Amino acid sequence: AERDRAAAEAARLKDISKIYFEFDRAELSGEAREILNKVAELLKASPKKMITIEGNCDDRGTNEYNLALGQTRADSAARYLQSLGIDRKRIKTISYGEERPVCTEATESCWLKNRNATFVYSEKK
DSSP: OHHHHHHHHHHHHHTTSEEEOOTTOOOOOHHHHHHHHHHHHHHHHOTTEEEEEEEEOOSOSOHHHHHHHHHHHHHHHHHHHHHTTOOGGGEEEEEEETSSOSOOSSSHHHHHHHSEEEEEEEEOO
C-alpha cells in the first residue's frame, strides 16, 4: 500500500514538476502560471512539503549570464508562489544555468526543453 501511495504521489508530481521559458526571458507564461497554481494547491494541502525551484537555461550565452538568468527564472516562480500565499520559508531557489541540460542537440526544440524551472519536492523535518 505504501509503494502504491508513493507511486501515485510521484505520478501526480510529474505533472507539476517543470515550467518552461521563452529564449532569454524569465516572465511566466499563462501555462506556467497554471502549473504554479497547482503547485500552490499542493503545498497548501501538504503543510510539511517544501519546494526547491531549479532555474535552467539552454547553452547559448556565457556561463555567468546563464547562471544569473536561471536564478531570475527560479525567483520569478518563487515570487508567484508567494503571491498565492506560500510562505517563502518553504521555497528554496537555485540556478544551474546551462549545467544540467535535458537535451544536448543544437536545435530550437532541444533548447526549449532546457529553458525551464524544475520543481523538487521534499518534506520538512
